[in-house]
Amino acid sequence: MAPRWRRSAVTAGDGAPPARLPSLEVIGVVRSAYATREHTPVQSALNPSATGVLEVEARFSAALEGLEDFDYAWLLSWLGRPGDPPPDQVPLRQVPFLLRRTPRDIGVLATRGPRRINPIGLSLVRILEVTGSTVRFAGVDLVDGTPVVDIKPYVARFDQPDGPVACGWFDTVALDEGSTPASLDPTR
Numbered sequence: 533m534a535p536r537w538r539r540s541a542v543t544a545g546d547g548a549p550p551a552r553l554p555s556l557e558v559i560g561v562v563r564s565a566y567a568t569r570e571h572t573p574v575q576s577a578l579n580p581s582a583t584g585v586l587e588v589e590a591r592f593s594a595a596l597e598g599l600e601d602f603d604y605a606w607l608l609s610w611l612g613r614p615g616d617p618p619p620d621q622v623p624l625r626q627v628p629f630l631l632r633r634t635p636r637d638i639g640v641l642a643t644r645g646p647r648r649i650n651p652i653g654l655s656l657v658r659i660l661e662v663t664g665s666t667v668r669f670a671g672v673d674l675v676d677g678t679p680v681v682d683i684k685p686y687v688a689r690f691d692q693p694d695g696p697v698a699c700g701w702f703d704t705v706a707l708d709e710g711s712t713p714a715s716l717d718p719t720r
Contacts, residue, residue, distance in 0.1 A: 558679040559595075560588035560665075562609065564672045569613075569646060570714040574629050576655045576671035578711050583660065584672040586680055593665035596683075600662040604686035605669070609653035610679040611646035619649045629713040630705045638701060653678070656686060 564584040566572035573579035586607065588596060599605065625637040628645050640648055657669040667683070714720060 556681045558681060559592045560586050560680045562586055562674045562676065562678045562680060564674055564676045566675050569675060571712050572675050573673045574711055574713060576657055576673040578707055578709050579673055580671050582672040583668060583670050586667040586669065588665040590665050596662055596667065599659065599685065602659055602685040604656055604658055606684045606686060607655040607657055607680055608682040609655065609674055610681055611651040611653045622647060622649050629716055632716040633718050642700060
């Protein structure tokens with residue numbers, strides 16, 4: 533059965549998905565030691581020992597049941613901030629944080645940064661503890677107060693491809709643990 537969209541949604545008239553989706557529900561916020569994007573590690577794998585907490589809204593706490601049985605989970609977060617450009621004004625080609633030392637424009641959909649058409653973040657974190665409506669995790673790459681819109685358990689059988697994986701321009705970048713946008717800025 534096809535999903536039902538609000539009447540106000542714009543469709544192509546041929547059954548194609550609407551141009552705008554229904555709004556997302558924030559299920560909780562991240563608490564971390566990081567106050568700015570510039571000083572937050574760029575990927576959770578580059579900050580494996582730093583811990584944070586996801587504070588899930590109490591009305592969603594029952595949805596966490598069973599998550600404690602997993603070692604890892606994907607956090608889907610909203611990286612947009614007040615003052616960010618609207619989606620139709622986001623540059624479609626940008627120099628990603630990771631290429632600041634050797635600047636080159638990349639299509640925004642071939643990057644993992646926050647300056648996106650839809651600024652959805654994807655963080656693979658190690659679950660340390662699930663208690664009540666909180667999830668304590670390791671591998672922080674999110675600013676304190678970042679809204680989280682979903683959690684999905686990491687399942688190696690589904691999430692880990694077989695064999696070697698080409699990672700485009702990411703394969704050309706050497707990164708140190710704890711790399712932040714500020715540490716990658718060649719002018720500093």
